[in-house]
Amino acid sequence: MAAADRLRPVVDTALDGTGLVLEDVSVTPAGKRRVVRVLLDRDLPAGDEDVTTATEPLSLDEVADATRTVEQALDASDALGEQPYTLEVSSPGVGRPLTEARHFRRNVGRLVTVHRESGELTGRLVAAGPERVLLEVPATKKVPARTETVPLREVDRAVVQVEFARPDPPKES
Template sequence: MSTTLNDRLRELLEPLAAKAGVDLEDVKLGKVGGRRVLELVVDADGGVDLDAVAELSRGFGEALDASDLMGEGEYRLEVGSPGVDRPLTLPRHWRRATGRLVKAALTAGGEVTGRVLEADEDGVLLEIPPVKGRGKAKEQRYAYPELGKARVQVEFNRKAAEELDEAVEETVTSEEEEA
């Protein structure tokens, strides 16, 4: 059985990522300006900070240098976290998008936009906003096979979750005081 270089790289590096508590999401080997570039994308629940990326980069580099997978030539190693435009393809991607607004194609046709309330191994619960701001938001559960291409939507005007929680708490407190 033949395996690609990307498969062999993943086989070498995935255990190191797992030991560090992160998922190795993507391995891409390409050329930029005649120079080989190995791009590794890592992620974890709660995200990956710069210190973790630096530590992973050192560990990956040492493992690559100790192996013969990259050969004798020079290459550039880039380790980073996925951008906001990464497609949501696995249950862990959906779980990590909890609280975020997403847009997904429906396999039956059409699309849905909603906020991820929860995600498990079988599907996702979305809060669907009312049409044109009228009515109430509704919750809809989708099994992953019902969803096609999906991505997190960038929200420039959304308050941080903490600010929203504080605003709700203040409203409840003031209503209780009035009663």
């Protein structure tokens, strides 16, 4: 069994009740040590309804608290053996592909490029549910602006686009 597979249940158990969920864990040799990388994200409530509001990113304090929790759990277990390790805990970056419905739900409000058999589509993710996503696609020279529904089963690949001048959220009156 790979080291990451042994660590996953230890980290999952440590995170119970914290409001965080384990996205990924990896172990990489680094000389006489190992680097244990743990990616966490906010746990979203289960449900079949579409999410239409942005999820708050993890704060530095939340990551620091999670790091202490994970470190204590790893030190108390024998999953890593006696070899020393360096622990790195963070949240997934924008370069990480969107592969599951929960990834889309966490990125509502962001600009997303979806690759599917019928072509590439870039638009603002305005809603995401367990089976589909809604994108607001801006107008081009030949096609007017539109809202397009994309079933998740049709998505081959999707990524969040980095925006340096992200539009402000609409102001409530």
